Amino acid sequence: MSKLLKDSNHMCFACSPKNPIGLKLVFEHEGDICRASFIAGPEHQGWNGVMHGGLLTTILDEVMAQWLWSRELSAMTAEMTTRFVNPVPIGAKLTIESRLVANKRRLFLMEADALLPDGSVAAKATAKFMPVKV
Numbered sequence: 001m002s003k004l005l006k007d008s009n010h011m012c013f014a015c016s017p018k019n020p021i022g023l024k025l026v027f028e029h030e031g032d033i034c035r036a037s038f039i040a041g042p043e044h045q046g047w048n049g050v051m052h053g054g055l056l057t058t059i060l061d062e063v064m065a066q067w068l069w070s071r072e073l074s075a076m077t078a079e080m081t082t083r084f085v086n087p088v089p090i091g092a093k094l095t096i097e098s099r100l101v102a103n104k105r106r107l108f109l110m111e112a113d114a115l116l117p118d119g120s121v122a123a124k125a126t127a128k129f130m131p132v133k134v
């Protein structure tokens, strides 16, 4: 296991339980899926009543990264695209799921979806991750 994962003082904005302004995401793994949930509060808004798209991208990024971390693959996001399909209302529970699409040479091609409570898609992301030494 990497030193970063063992370090109880890590301050990842998305996942550390110790970051006072962090999102404190937790992850579950089911087969080939990594999953997290998140409910945006008023402090996460962009447009009135709507979750900020940059934060949504952060969460999609993190859930893809955690798919790799959970398999002890230390990799950083090298490129990412988010398609915002539907606005996320403040207070709505989002389910975010990621999976590996392909591993080509050094690149891990990942994808993730953010789903609204009725199962409709709020946003879809694709990303390329590259291994790094930690």
Ligand SMILES: CCCCCCCCCC(=O)SCCNC(=O)CCNC(=O)[C@H](O)C(C)(C)COP(=O)(O)OP(=O)(O)OC[C@H]1O[C@@H](n2cnc3c(N)ncnc32)[C@H](O)[C@@H]1OP(=O)(O)O
Binding pocket: 004, 005, 010, 012, 015, 061, 062, 065, 066, 069, 075, 076, 077, 078, 079, 106, 107, 128, 130, 131, 132
């Ligand atoms: C417990 C804690 C858990 C924490 C989880 C946190 C998750 C957060 C996820 C993130 O947001 S990570 C932060 C955002 N990402 C970064 O800060 C990464 C910054 N970029 C880098 O550090 C380097 O550019 C990178 C490690 C991605 C790659 O550097 P390298 O020096 O390893 O690769 P290089 O640039 O030499 O390229 C190697 C090959 O990959 C190719 N390549 C690089 N980027 C590419 C790309 N985006 N798409 C396709 N190919 C790419 C490149 O063309 C080249 O091809 P060739 O070998 O054929 O010449």
